[in-house]
Amino acid sequence: MQYGQKLDQIEKHFEEMTQQMADPAIISDGDQYRKVSKAHSDLSEIVGKYREYKRVDSQLADARQMLGESDPEMREMAAMEVAELEPQLTTIDDELKFLLLPKDPNDDKDVVLEIRAGTGGDEATLFAYEVFRMYMRYAETRRWKVEVTSSSESSVGGLKEVLALVSGNKVYSRMKYESGVHRVQRVPATETQGRVHTSAITVAVLPEADEVEVKVEEKDIRVDTFCSSGPGGQSVNTTYSAIRITHLPTGVIVSCQDEKSQIKNRAKAMRVLRSRLYELELEKQQAAIGAERRTMVGTGDRSEKIRTYNFPQNRLTDHRIGLTLHQLDLVMEGRLDQIMDALTNFYQTEKLRLEGQAA
Secondary structure, three states, rough: OOOOHHHHHHHHHHHHHHHHOOHHHHHOOOOHHHHHOOOOOOOHHHHHHHHHHHHHHHHHHHHHHHHHOHHHHHHHHHHHHHHHHHHHHHHHHHHHHHHHOOOOOOOOOOOOEEEEEEEEHHHHHHHHHHHHHHHHHHHHHHHOOEEEEEEEEEEOEEEEEEEEEOOOOOOHHHHHOOOOEEEEEEEOOOOOOOEEEEEEEEEEEOOOOOOOOOOOOHHHEEEEEOOOOOHOOOOOOOOOOOEEEEEEEOOOEEOOOOOOOHHHHHHHHHHHHHHHHHHHHHHHHHHHOOOHOOOOOOOOOOOOEEEEEOOOOOOEEEEEOOOOEHHHHHHHHOOOOOHHHHHHHHHHHHHHHHHHOOO
16 A cells, blocks of 8 residues: 555554543643544544555455465366456555645635626626525534624625624535525516526635634724614614624724624634635645645636536536536535535545645
8 A cells, every 4th residue: 555654654643642531631621632632533544544445455455365275166266366356456545645635725614705706787686695694504404603703784684794703623624615606597577588697706704813813912903993884774773782893904994783792793803814814824835835736627706607506407517517406405404415525525635636636
């Protein structure tokens, strides 16, 4: 096996951490125990897969040895076992290659989800609302928590824009390929002649940055307060609880009016601000890496059209990977795993190919 020595080292380190987790000195130190426990958990999948590989490899070696038996029945049984185990071993080997790929350091992070209506007027705002609802439904299936930080409704009940914090298990690893332009093709409710219209919205998924990663100095921000307002300017409350934070060095502006408490709104706005500043830093790093290390299909930039939702044909097409599903009705109810699995597999394969070229 190509990575046998590296996997042996990983397994040895995993066993050392297993012993550490039973050490009273480690157990009594909460921070240290959490650190070791997380590192142990991160390696558990790859160690389990490697142990499965060794078990199947051993069984295959035994079966191949039995092919030299004088008993015809034993040889036949051995041949059947070899035919069954060889493809198993190949599959496990491929899975190990994926698991050994460098992990995206943001995969475990929560995200800031931004959805904005683009071209298409009222129809775009209605679609923005439906896509946000789609992600809300998906979040429910994953037991993620969704907190709206700000939203702006249209006169027809759609959303001009919405910002939300999504937290849970590996949110960014599932959502990171959703950034881009989402296009909808359908007959609007206001269309009297039954013509199909095309509208678009933008979705941005930003990994949430913590205070350690992005330090925001008080001198670098201006904080304004204002009264929260609802659709059409109707007053929601008469206290100045809504917050607008301007990051002076970059000009990034974030507002939050979802909570009645000014303190809570400020805390949420700061989370969004740190994530946007973190994204700016990531974009600088991405540009420094160079075009040859980017995925061939696209950069994931929000300016790219990534997906079309065709309602008359009940069809969804993801243009980056050429995936077409004729079950748009289910997708809009939050059934997104098939799409996200396909995207993850595609980009993992691309990364493996690029790693092979660089090796």
